[in-house]
Structure formats: structure tokens, C-alpha cells
Amino acid sequence: MNIGILGGGAWGTALAQVMAAGGHTVRLWAREPEVVAAINDTHANPLFLPGVELSPAIRASDDLAAAAETDLILVVTPAQHARAVLRDLPRHGQPLLLCSKGIEAGSHKLLSEVAAEEHPASPIGVLSGPTFAGEVARGLPTAVTLAMADADAAARMAEALALPTFRPYASDDVIGAEIGGAVKNVLAIACGVVEGAGLGQNARAALIARGFAEMTRFGLARGSRAETLAGLSGLGDLVLTCSSTSSRNFSLGLGLGQGRKAAELMADRRTVAEGAFTAPVLCAAAAAADVAMPVSEAVAALLAGAEVGAVIGTLLARPLTREHA
Ligand SMILES: NC(=O)C1=CN([C@@H]2O[C@H](COP(=O)(O)OP(=O)(O)OC[C@H]3O[C@@H](n4cnc5c(N)ncnc54)[C@H](O)[C@@H]3O)[C@@H](O)[C@H]2O)C=CC1
Numbered sequence: 001m002n003i004g005i006l007g008g009g010a011w012g013t014a015l016a017q018v019m020a021a022g023g024h025t026v027r028l029w030a031r032e033p034e035v036v037a038a039i040n041d042t043h044a045n046p047l048f049l050p051g052v053e054l055s056p057a058i059r060a061s062d063d064l065a066a067a068a069e070t071d072l073i074l075v076v077t078p079a080q081h082a083r084a085v086l087r088d089l090p091r092h093g094q095p096l097l098l099c100s101k102g103i104e105a106g107s108h109k110l111l112s113e114v115a116a117e118e119h120p121a122s123p124i125g126v127l128s129g130p131t132f133a134g135e136v137a138r139g140l141p142t143a144v145t146l147a148m149a150d151a152d153a154a155a156r157m158a159e160a161l162a163l164p165t166f167r168p169y170a171s172d173d174v175i176g177a178e179i180g181g182a183v184k185n186v187l188a189i190a191c192g193v194v195e196g197a198g199l200g201q202n203a204r205a206a207l208i209a210r211g212f213a214e215m216t217r218f219g220l221a222r223g224s225r226a227e228t229l230a231g232l233s234g235l236g237d238l239v240l241t242c243s244s245t246s247s248r249n250f251s252l253g254l255g256l257g258q259g260r261k262a263a264e265l266m267a268d269r270r271t272v273a274e275g276a277f278t279a280p281v282l283c284a285a286a287a288a289a290d291v292a293m294p295v296s297e298a299v300a301a302l303l304a305g306a307e308v309g310a311v312i313g314t315l316l317a318r319p320l321t322r323e324h325a
């Protein structure tokens with residue numbers, strides 16, 4: 001296939017590497033001229049994916065129209081920029097595979113809803129799972145959920161993109177695949193806080209389990225299936241990012257747990273910690289759906305500048321309740 005990739009960050013670049021390894025022709029759109037030049041001239045992306053030698057078959061460009069002249073488009077911009085980029089992308093009706101993780105601020109829309117509004121003729125899919133970009137780009141074994149509303153189309157797409165070390169599992173639960181990836185970023189921040197504040201491993205396990213309960217409540221309210229949330233794109237990704245400083249979201253939480261302020265931790269960074277943008281949107285969307293998400297609310301409070309000891313105290317002082325309310 002001829003594949004266009006929108007976004008030359010760590011994940012767009014890693015996916016370009018996977019697609020090139022599969023023998024596809026790859027056209028990668030990046031905003032930064034230095035990223036375009038580095039990929040074309042030195043087969044590297046030192047700004048966003050340092051230390052990885054890229055396939056010379058990957059061609060980068062800052063021309064969005066060039067990425068649109070393809071059979072399939074992977075959308076890998078930060079979630080809050082997805083609509084603007086999709087709006088500028090010429091409409092050719094080819095499938096769009098969403099690989100970003102987030103919920104649109106203001107509208108509370110999932111990216112599949114955003115993409116369907118901007119490209120009504122395109123079939124929409126979601127690719128999501130436990131996938132640190134550096135490991136994927138180095139060819140380490142990875143499994144993902146690949147969801148499209150048409151189950152047969154999802155299975156065909158999974159077949160077309162698979163490598164021995166990159167295994168897409170087909171699903172028809174687009175919303176479930178998206179919600180897992182968006183919510184786990186917020187919970188990864190919470191687990192980083194536990195680490196940074198020295199609250200111990202019991203607390204982290206409790207947070208993963210109670211966080212998963214939140215993800216499930218919210219996911220079911222928005223139409224996900226429970227088994228999708230318990231799969232690669234939900235629980236799988238939650239476990240990955242809640243246990244490693246390789247996660248930018250976990251690392252952000254670690255700093256917050258040490259008592260540093262979000263504004264200071266976010267200043268000047270070029271890489272994205274999506275959970276910081278998702279947390280307030282998720283809390284507003286959950287409130288609108290009448291879903292309780294105390295861990296996510298604690299993260300949103302910390303990001304808004306609340307003091308870490310007070311936030312942890314509030315969480316621990318919540319009234320006792322049944323495990324499965
Ligand atoms: N890095 C990873 O391991 C993974 C990342 N993702 C998701 O992929 C998405 C992209 O993340 P990364 O590639 O890691 O980004 P990154 O943190 O490596 O790079 C930042 C990206 O944001 C782009 N950007 C900044 N301002 C923009 C704007 N106004 N319009 C369009 N793009 C803009 C930059 O061009 C760059 O591509 C996120 O939603 C992330 O959650 C998903 C799976 C794995």
C-alpha cells in the first residue's frame with residue numbers, strides 16, 4: 001500500500017518504520033522542517049525519536065497534500081490538533097486510522113467522531129495499545145487493537161499491517177479502543193504521583209485497579225464494550241504506562257508527586273503528555289455522563305495547581321463504598 005502518516009513525532013515515526021518494514025510506501029507529513037530534513041537526509045528523527053536508525057524508504061514532507069495521495073492515512077498528531085490537521089487534509093475518501101490518544105476539548109468528542117465529521121466519506125479505524133514508540137521502532141514484539149466498525153474491514157487491515165513483531169488484533173469496537181487509550185494517560189499521571197510521593201507499591205496497584213474501574217464506568221457510559229476495555233488498548237496500555245518512567249505521562253505525575261508544579265513541568269517541553277490535556281476534558285465529559293471518576297479528578301486538580309498532599313488526603317478520605325457499586 002501507499003501509506004500517508006500525519007505527524008512526525010515519536011509515534012508517527014515509529015509507525016512509519018513499521019509500515020516501511022512491511023514493504024509499504026510511506027509518505028510522512030511532519031510540521032517541523034528540521035524533522036523533514038533529518039528523516040530524508042540522515043534517516044533519523046533526533047528531535048522526537050533519538051537513537052533509532054530509520055528505513056531509507058520513509059520519505060517525509062511538510063506538504064499535507066502529498067500525504068493525502070495515498071491508499072490509507074494514519075493520524076498521529078496530538079489529539080487536540082487532530083481536527084485542524086484533518087480539516088486541512090484534502091478529502092479523498094481513503095480509510096483513516098487514528099493512532100492518537102485523547103478526547104477533544106470543548107466538544108468532548110472522541111477522535112473517531114471528529115474524523116467522521118471532517119472526512120464523512122472515509123472509513124474510520126483506531127489503532128491503539130501498549131506501544132512505547134522506541135520499542136516499536138526497534139522492532140521489539142508489540143500487540144495492538146485495530147478497531148473498525150466493519151469487523152471484516154478491521155480483519156483485512158490487521159492482516160495488511162501485521163509483521164511478525166507487530167500484531168494487530170482486530171475488533172469492531174472503535175469507541176472502546178479509543179476510550180482505553182485516552183483514559184489510561186490520565187491514570188498513568190496518577191501512578192506517577194504515587195511513585196513521586198513515595199506512597200508505595202500497594203497504593204500503585206490499588207490505583208491501577210480503581211482507575212480501571214473508572215475507565216470501565218466511563219467507557220460503558222459512552223458505548224464501549226467491557227471486553228475491549230480489558231484488552232490491549234485498555235488494561236494492557238494502562239499496565240504499561242502505570243509502571244514505567246518511559247511513559248511521559250507517568251514521568252509528569254512523578255514530578256507532581258514530588259511537589260513540583262504542572263506549569264513548571266510542562267514548560268518548554270516539545271513532547272506531548274496527552275493525559276495533561278485529557279484530564280480536565282475527561283472530568284467534564286464524565287460529569288456530563290453522571291460517571292464518578294475520583295482518580296481522574298484528583299489528577300485534574302493537581303494539574304490545575306492543587307497541593308499534592310491535600311489532593312492525596314482528599315482521595316483517601318472518600319467515604320468507604322462497595323467495590324462494584
Ligand atoms: N510516543 C508514544 O510512545 C506513543 C504516542 N501515542 C500517541 O500519539 C500521539 C502523538 O504523540 P507522539 O508522536 O509521541 O508526539 P511527540 O511528543 O513525540 O511529538 C509531538 C508532536 O506534536 C506535533 N505538534 C505540535 N504542535 C502541533 C500542532 N499545532 N499541530 C499538529 N501537530 C503538532 C509535533 O509536530 C510532533 O509531531 C499522541 O496522542 C500520543 O498519545 C500513542 C502510542 C504511543
Ligand SMILES: O=C(CO)COP(=O)(O)O
Pocket residue numbers: 101129130131132133185188237240241246247248249250272273274
Ligand atoms: O501511549 C503510550 C504507550 O502505549 C505512550 O505513553 P506516554 O505518552 O505516557 O509516553
